[in-house]
Amino acid sequence: MKTAQEWKEWYSMPEFREKNTYQGNDLGVCCAEDKTTFLLWSPCATNVTLHLYREGEGGSAYQKLPMQREDGGVWAYRTEEEMHGVYYEYELLIDGETVYSADPYAKACGVNGKRSMAVNLKRTNPKGWEQDKSPAYAQENVIYELHVKEFSWDERGGFPEEYRGKYKAFLCENTTLDRDGVHKTGCGYLRELGVTHIQLMPTYDYGSVDEAGDETEFNWGYDPVNYNVPEGSYATDARKGEVRIREMKEMVQSLHRQGLRVIMDVVYNHTYSLDSWLQRTAPWYYYRTWEDGRVSDGSACGNDVASERPMCAKYILDSVLYWAEEYHIDGFRFDLMGLLDVELMNRIQRELDMRYGRGEKLLYGEPWAAVGSAVEHGTKTALKENVHLLDARIGIFCDNTRNAVKGSVFDVDKVGFVNGAKGLEKAILDSVQAWCGPDGFGAKAPSQILTYVSAHDNQTLWDKIVDTVPDERIWMRVNRMAAAVYMTCQGNLFLLSGEEFARTKGGMDNSYNAPIAINRLDWGRTWENRTLVEYYRGLIALRKKLPGLCDKSEDAWKRVHGTWVKEQAVGFLLDNTQHCEDRKKHADTAWEELCVVYNARPEELVVQVPEGDWQVLVDAQNSFWWDTSLEHSKKVVMVSGKVHVEAVSVLVLGRRRGSAEQ
Numbered sequence: 001m002k003t004a005q006e007w008k009e010w011y012s013m014p015e016f017r018e019k020n021t022y023q024g025n026d027l028g029v030c031c032a033e034d035k036t037t038f039l040l041w042s043p044c045a046t047n048v049t050l051h052l053y054r055e056g057e058g059g060s061a062y063q064k065l066p067m068q069r070e071d072g073g074v075w076a077y078r079t080e081e082e083m084h085g086v087y088y089e090y091e092l093l094i095d096g097e098t099v100y101s102a103d104p105y106a107k108a109c110g111v112n113g114k115r116s117m118a119v120n121l122k123r124t125n126p127k128g129w130e131q132d133k134s135p136a137y138a139q140e141n142v143i144y145e146l147h148v149k150e151f152s153w154d155e156r157g158g159f160p161e162e163y164r165g166k167y168k169a170f171l172c173e174n175t176t177l178d179r180d181g182v183h184k185t186g187c188g189y190l191r192e193l194g195v196t197h198i199q200l201m202p203t204y205d206y207g208s209v210d211e212a213g214d215e216t217e218f219n220w221g222y223d224p225v226n227y228n229v230p231e232g233s234y235a236t237d238a239r240k241g242e243v244r245i246r247e248m249k250e251m252v253q254s255l256h257r258q259g260l261r262v263i264m265d266v267v268y269n270h271t272y273s274l275d276s277w278l279q280r281t282a283p284w285y286y287y288r289t290w291e292d293g294r295v296s297d298g299s300a301c302g303n304d305v306a307s308e309r310p311m312c313a314k315y316i317l318d319s320v321l322y323w324a325e326e327y328h329i330d331g332f333r334f335d336l337m338g339l340l341d342v343e344l345m346n347r348i349q350r351e352l353d354m355r356y357g358r359g360e361k362l363l364y365g366e367p368w369a370a371v372g373s374a375v376e377h378g379t380k381t382a383l384k385e386n387v388h389l390l391d392a393r394i395g396i397f398c399d400n401t402r403n404a405v406k407g408s409v410f411d412v413d414k415v416g417f418v419n420g421a422k423g424l425e426k427a428i429l430d431s432v433q434a435w436c437g438p439d440g441f442g443a444k445a446p447s448q449i450l451t452y453v454s455a456h457d458n459q460t461l462w463d464k465i466v467d468t469v470p471d472e473r474i475w476m477r478v479n480r481m482a483a484a485v486y487m488t489c490q491g492n493l494f495l496l497s498g499e500e501f502a503r504t505k506g507g508m509d510n511s512y513n514a515p516i517a518i519n520r521l522d523w524g525r526t527w528e529n530r531t532l533v534e535y536y537r538g539l540i541a542l543r544k545k546l547p548g549l550c551d552k553s554e555d556a557w558k559r560v561h562g563t564w565v566k567e568q569a570v571g572f573l574l575d576n577t578q579h580c581e582d583r584k585k586h587a588d589t590a591w592e593e594l595c596v597v598y599n600a601r602p603e604e605l606v607v608q609v610p611e612g613d614w615q616v617l618v619d620a621q622n623s624f625w626w627d628t629s630l631e632h633s634k635k636v637v638m639v640s641g642k643v644h645v646e647a648v649s650v651l652v653l654g655r656r657r658g659s660a661e662q
């Protein structure tokens, strides 16, 4: 077999590109009532045979059909039969060697994804799927990161036994803690919390969990096998190819019905193994290598996908468009986006905007890589330093804000602003402006920023607090402060599921394959820590009423003014009036100006607020002061002049319209 370098030389020749670039959008299998078409892009093969099977694994082929070479490096087999439910694989002759491979474009597969399946997708649609519609956009994006299995595994969550850990759990709209009929868990709990988007950790078919194995097997799933097939271990039957498809659609449909948008976590930067379907059908086309032939490993997962190659870019784009169209997915979170090229990311955004309307589908990702990657000459990757090259609506996880608020994720002992660090006041003010001000790092607008303090990677916020704050009595206070700080920063809000109930993994900083007992959402904590949940709920609800913070425009940062810093304390004023863009989205705002104070000191701070009467909206304990319809905050609390801000807390004040003139 040719070496990686020899293959690459061939792929780089102009005549290769001319002859072997395919533009059609029909790669893979298209199966309808009156026809089935198998199309495989494999420019290197000199012969391809289609093998058909009755089973998703084992057994031998009942038919072997020669495929025809067509233009653009494509091999084809066409029939007028509907081959729905037929399993298949390809036998390829490449450089004199026989290779077997599943279909890189497979839309369905057998157990563990080893064999592909032809599927008439119409037959997988749940009832009412044609009417499925994403809920209208809320005033703010509040993204909640969730793992399918973690969500419903805990027995106390009250899910039906057979749905625990499955897509089906998302169809249960009224589960309660220990089935007590009172305290909501699951979807009902999420609706009440006020989040707008559910970001699901990998739900494409991944390789680290045996779909035929023990139900307790667990993995996050950052190890893609079939990019265009749902993961089988979340289905009630992983052996029947169409079941996982129908059940994932049912999940999306149910979440939409409940007012939640759905974002998929996509991992195009690397594959589970270098011995992937991509590699078997086009050796070394889809992977980066160094000059000396070493495999590039910027992902630290063994390989890097070469997104800058035309047919690889097409593969990724086709995959995103497929999920958006077939599964009604509302957005995509790109794992290690810093390994993919800027041009491709912008192209994906453009294509999605063209099909679904500007900004309808969210795109964002991690603007970093584990280490350097062997990108081809001149390619710019979607790293933080290149954020200015990305479309203004493509977002990045903002580690600057995360680290400023709670401290480094790599150095467990390192603290941030809320847990005792000094000297971070300026960074906190930059975070408030979503790093779009003059001292930012080049972000064009808050639309490019995901403001967050916890995600599946690294310690949970609670564990970080426990490890860095010696005085146990203030842990909750520190957590409330962290929440109130980032939720009063501009940008899109993002949180790890359970952050709001002090989720713990016992201090573990990488639980990707830890037992489900550590990873599962512990629904009992929603009750034990209900005051913290309530505090988050108030912050989220208030946030949606504040155009000054929701504003995603280029000039949003200019709304922040009157800033000051003292050691371990920060304050600012915020123009909260509606600008023309907001009018479409916001009901009349009650407060035209906000005054916000972050006091991270261990003692009370007295500050002089600008003239006028200020209404208390949020303080150290209560984030619902602003909502006078509630029993516990019925009376409007007004302050003026010298105001006391409790130790380790956030105070948010609002000046009502016209009150400055009084």
Ligand code: CA
Residues within 6 Å of the ligand: 112, 113, 205, 206, 207, 208, 209, 211, 225, 231, 232, 233
């Ligand atoms: Ca799998």
